[in-house]
Amino acid sequence: MKGPLFYSKILLFGEYGIIKDSKGLSIPYNFYNGALKVSEESSAKAKESNGHLARYAAYLNELQNKNPDLVHFDIDTLNADIKKGMYFDSSIPQGYGVGSSGALVAAIYDKYATDKITVLENLTREKLLKLKKIFGEMESFFHGKSSGLDPLNSYLSIPILINSKDNIEPAGIPSQTQNGTGAVFLLDSGSTGDTAPMVSIFMENMKQEPFRKMLKTKFVKHTDACVDDFLKGDVKSLFKNVKSLSHVVLDNFKPMIPAKFHKLWKHGIDTNDYYLKLCGSGGGGYILGFTENIEKARKSLKGYNLEVVYNF
Known part of the structure; x- marks a missing residue:
């Protein structure tokens, strides 16, 4: 038995802010996926998952x-x-x-919800909110508190x-520019992050x-502007706002940025080669990067693995 595939997601904008009603924009990321499976020979990893x-x-x-x-x-x-x-x-x-629990x-x-809201239905705002609420409760098992957004993205794959x-809705995002020099990329921090402690630092702050x-x-203002710019395809204004957002995060969310990336973060702002922001709750895992010139960013971030997720 193997169930259908569910994809990872990237919250482009809105981490932490959506807890306090900022805008947010989440996109599916098909590079990673997962499925429920039953097979005869099971590895140690499969036993742990089981x-x-x-x-x-039980939860x-x-x-x-x-x-x-x-x-x-x-x-x-x-x-x-x-x-x-x-x-x-x-x-x-x-x-x-990138939404593993989602x-x-x-x-x-x-697979197991009875009387579920399906992807094929006319997804009214009420249905989307109900799904988000259900998923928030279901995902709380993993994080202590969840907005339900990651599973929603994974379930609908839009x-x-x-x-x-x-107030949430399916979004049409501008199609990617093939061979565009601008890009959104993932930067591997080389360590994992744990959501729960990061969220509790935020709540304490x-x-x-x-x-x-x-x-x-500052934070919500620039986040909202980034979402609007991205959806309109206003790349010039987007990079201006992403730079401001990167600055605000460096100044106010230090514990969420792995220590060895503080310098790199500032280097991007100083040179305009790239701008970094949190991907999810931070503390490790991926860092999200925006650049107007991906080759310049690669040179500037030599020695780091960059995964392009969207081209401008």
């Missing part, structure tokens, strides 16, 4: 008992499949900010525009008035 799924099934059973109006699962079939050795076969790196949540909902917490003010007047 153990995780058993604990997750989902609790969730549906606690919140019967929200979601129901065929728990008996899920448990039977887990007993047969089912695991999540995934190429999505964990702790890298893809798993989407796969479980797709770009999603977040206007605010209660939110108790301070100066931080809240900075978030509203």
Whole structure:
């Protein structure tokens, strides 16, 4: 048995900000994917995943008992499949900010939710919000608190525009320019990040008035502008706003940037060769980069592995 594939995602804009109602833009990233699988010979990795799924099934059973109006699962079939050795076969790196748990949540909902909202339906705003709420509860098992956006992206496999917490819609993004010199890329930090501690640092900072003010007047302002510029295809304005956003993150989100990247981050801003921003919650994993000239960025970041995800 092998289930359908669910893809990784990239939150281009909106990390942390969407907790406080900034705009956000999330796109599927088909380079990585995962699927539920049962096979005869199972590796140590498959056994570990199978153990995780058993604990997750118990959590989902609790969730549906606690919140019967929200979601129901065929728990008996899920448990039977887990007993047969089912695991999540995934190429999505964990702790890298590209939605490894989101893809798993989407796969479980797709296969075991009864009376589910399907991708083929007319996806009204109400249905999207309901899915986001369900996925938020389902993914909380992994992160402590989840917006539900990663699984939503993985489940629908379309770009999603977040206007605010209660206003999300499918987004049409400008098609890529083949052979364009501008690019969005992923930079591998070489270490994994853990979402929960990063989010708790952020929540702690939110108790301070100066931080809240900075978030509203700078971080959210530039994030919203970046989303608008990207969707309009206004590349010139986009890079101006991405540079400002990169600066605000370096000044105010230091704990979320791995220490060895502080210099590199600043170098990009000083030279305009590239601009870095957080990919997901930070702390490790991938860092997201924007450049108007990918060859220049490669030279400037020599020795680092750059993965291009979008061309301007």
